Amino acid sequence: MTGSVKDTRTTGPRAAAARIAPALRGTLRESAARTAITGAPDKDLLADIRASGLLAAAVPVAYGGAGGDSSEVNRLVEQLAAVNPSIAIIAFQHFAVTARITEWGSEEQRATILPRLADGTWLAASAWSEPAAGAAKQNLASTAERLDDGRWVLNGAKSFTTGASLADIYLVLVQTARPETGTSGVYGASGQTFFLVEGANPGLVPDLGLDLTGMRGSATGFVTLRDCLVGEDDRLGPEGRAPQIISGVRESGATLGAVALGVAQSAFDLALDHAARRGLLARPTVRHRLVDLETRIESARAIVERAGARTSPTPGLTTLHSKLHASEAAEEICLEVARLLGSAGYATGHALNRMLADARAVALMGPTNDLCRELVATTWPS
Known part of the structure; x- marks a missing residue:
């Protein structure tokens, strides 16, 4: 079956309800710090995620999901990445496979698989x-x-x-x-x-x-x-026909830029908290550096939201640009926060080091940033 299935999604109340509960947010944050040391996945946390209903975000309502569109998915991924980027990327891949099954799956595949993806019985990966x-x-x-x-x-x-x-x-x-x-x-x-x-x-x-x-x-x-x-x-x-399916992925508007955006926001919040606790906000130079960082985050958020809304005449290109811009902005923001923190952020176990490593990882995820550039460049007239 081709990608001509009827769009059974909605942006109504059920989609808008895809928010992370405060208790789960705390668990996500604690797990991020722990797994950064062990390098092992947190299966107990994954069980909580499966039971939370968050994995239903991209599943059409007709198959038991929340019916969220790409904008909703991007916002949810950003929320997850702000506290636990590892879980955010697991969820992003789950949502991406969900979208491919919704678009290209047979009716039997959709009826059999999508309800399991929605209720957390199944987790999907690429x-x-x-x-x-x-x-x-x-x-x-x-x-x-x-x-x-x-x-x-x-x-x-x-x-x-x-x-x-x-x-x-x-x-x-x-x-x-x-x-x-x-x-x-x-x-x-x-x-x-x-x-x-x-x-x-x-x-x-x-x-x-x-x-x-x-x-x-x-x-x-x-x-x-x-x-x-x-x-x-x-x-x-x-x-x-896999290349045709692959080429349509970026047209959906769901973007890894949302993961980078969540990381950048978390780094900024850390810097703001540090400045407030140290009494540094009284200094105009510090305030202005923080404003510049927040402006970069808002810029990245704008293009991620534009990708999700698919309002661009070329939504696929906007998705590629959103990943490029947000991932590079996230890495640079983490580096600037490291300079602002000075020796306070130099300890091996400091959360900022994890954020920087996670921001760098987004640039290497497929399509890698270099491939994104090549995909954009091929659209130019020869």
Whole structure:
């Protein structure tokens, strides 16, 4: 099925209700500090997230969700990132897979999977990247071969999969046919197909061997596909049409810039609190530095909100710009806050160091910032 399904979402009261409860906010903050040290995902916190109803934000009302549009999703992701960026990126990937199933799934897939994504029974993750494929995913080694009985067998390895070992269903990108010469775009290549693979499938083996500097509680790791059997009804969208699905992702307006925005806001709040406690707000130079930082945050927020609202004549480009601007602003704001804090922020365990690492991580998430630039540049006249 193509992306022509009827839009069953709403921006009404149920969508607007996607807010983080104060008690959960405190738990999120405590978990962020703890996982930054251990590097291990907080499964107890994930259980709370599943039970909170937040994962329903992007699921259409018709399938038991809150029916939030991309603006609502961006706001929710920003709220999460302000207290726990690792959970924010897990949630963002869940929402992204939800949107792909809503747009491209068969009616059976939508009826079966979306209610489980809404009530927290299932957590979704994406498994697209792999070691030698590059940021543009044009040289996939992971393959799917159709068997005589109509099933498919998947083999290969995926890297930088957020939510590895936690997810109940993975959106996996594989090569189902040899790429045609000269048909590859900037992102993806011909002959690539998406499959929805349940985490319980014995042929899908997660590995949390990655030890990342940032997003340490995000369970970002490897996924190995070993004679992983799936059915024809597990294929998402037409065979060989994954690049078309990928190109439509940014058109949705949901943006990783929202994660960066939450991190930037958290860093600014930390700086403001520090200045107030030290009596530094009496100094005009400090006040003016803080105002400049807040202005940069408002600038990033404006483009993230514009991406979510999809009011631009070219919403896909706005989404790319929003990720570029917000992620770079977040990293620079964290660095400026570090200068403002001086020695107070130099301790290894200081929260600002975690924020800076998390802000840097957003720039490396797909599409990476360099790939975002290339995707934007290809729209210019030659």
